[in-house]
Amino acid sequence: MLLGLETTTRHASVAIAGDTGLLASARTGRHGRHGEFVAPAIDFCRREAGIDLDALTGVAVSLGPGLFTGMRVGIATAQALAHARGLPVVGLASLDLVAFAARHTRRSICAVIDARRGEVAWARYQPAPGGVQRRTELALGPPERLAGELEADREEVLCVGDGALAHREVLSATRAAIADEAAAYPSAESLLALARPRFARHETQRPEELAPIYLRRPDAKIGWQERGALHGGHGGAPAVQEGAP
Numbered sequence: 001m002l003l004g005l006e007t008t009t010r011h012a013s014v015a016i017a018g019d020t021g022l023l024a025s026a027r028t029g030r031h032g033r034h035g036e037f038v039a040p041a042i043d044f045c046r047r048e049a050g051i052d053l054d055a056l057t058g059v060a061v062s063l064g065p066g067l068f069t070g071m072r073v074g075i076a077t078a079q080a081l082a083h084a085r086g087l088p089v090v091g092l093a094s095l096d097l098v099a100f101a102a103r104h105t106r107r108s109i110c111a112v113i114d115a116r117r118g119e120v121a122w123a124r125y126q127p128a129p130g131g132v133q134r135r136t137e138l139a140l141g142p143p144e145r146l147a148g149e150l151e152a153d154r155e156e157v158l159c160v161g162d163g164a165l166a167h168r169e170v171l172s173a174t175r176a177a178i179a180d181e182a183a184a185y186p187s188a189e190s191l192l193a194l195a196r197p198r199f200a201r202h203e204t205q206r207p208e209e210l211a212p213i214y215l216r217r218p219d220a221k222i223g224w225q226e227r228g229a230l231h232g233g234h235g236g237a238p239a240v241q242e243g244a245p
Helices: 034-049 068-085 094-100 143-153 162-166 168-172 188-200 224-231
Strands: 002-006 013-018 021-027 058-062 089-092 108-114 120-128 131-134 139-141 157-160
Touching: 002 034, 002 068, 002 188, 013 034, 013 188, 021 034, 021 188, 034 068, 058 068, 058 188, 068 089, 089 094, 089 188, 094 108, 094 120, 094 131, 094 188, 108 143, 108 162, 120 143, 120 162, 139 143, 143 157, 143 168, 162 168
Parallel strands: 002 058, 058 089, 108 157
Antiparallel strands: 002 013, 013 021, 108 120, 120 131, 120 139
16 A cells, blocks of 8 residues: 655645555645645545555555655655554656656657746657666756757657757757657556565665755755754655666
C-alpha cells in the first residue's frame, strides 16, 4: 500500500495505490498553495481508499526539478510520514514522471519543465518496454539552447511538459511535436507506477536520504540538514522506467 506525493509544479497531486492498482487520487491547480493542499489531500485519499495511514508500506515522492517551495513541502511531508512509521521511501525525478506519461509515442521524448526566469529544465528519453529510458542528464538553460540541441539531432521528437507549452513557438520551430496540456505536469499516479517495482525489489531509501534535485541555486535558503534532524532527512536519487533494473 503506497502513498505518492508530487508537489514540484503548480499542479500538485497525491495518490494511494495497492496491489490492485490506483485506489484514490487528488490534484490541485492552485499555484503556491501546496502546503495547504497536501495534508487534506492525503486524508481524502486515505478515506477514499478505506485505509488508515498505518496500512501504508511505503512513500514515494517527486524530488524535482521544479518549484522550490513545492519540493520542500513534498519531501518534508514524505520524510515526516515515513520517519514516524518506519517506512521505506523512493524519490524520483519530476522529469521522469512527465516523460513516463508520454511513453506510448513512437517518437523520442523530451520532457521539459518550466524553470522560470526564461529557462527550462529538460531531459531526453526513449520509449522502452513498460516505460521510458532516460538518455541524457538533467539540464537547465534557455529554451533556445534546447531548440538548438533538438535541431542538431534531427530526429522525430515529442516535447512534453509545461515548459514545452510555455515555449511552444521556439521548440516547434525545430519541427518537434508539442504534447497538449493533458500530459504537461508530473503526477502522483505516474510516480506510483514507476516507484512500485522499486519497492518490490527493495530498491528503497531511508527518509533521511531524500534530497531535492536542484539545477540552480534555490531562491530561498532552507537548511535541509536541520530539517532532516526534525524529520529524519537529507539526501536522495531518481529513476526512470517502470520495471527497469
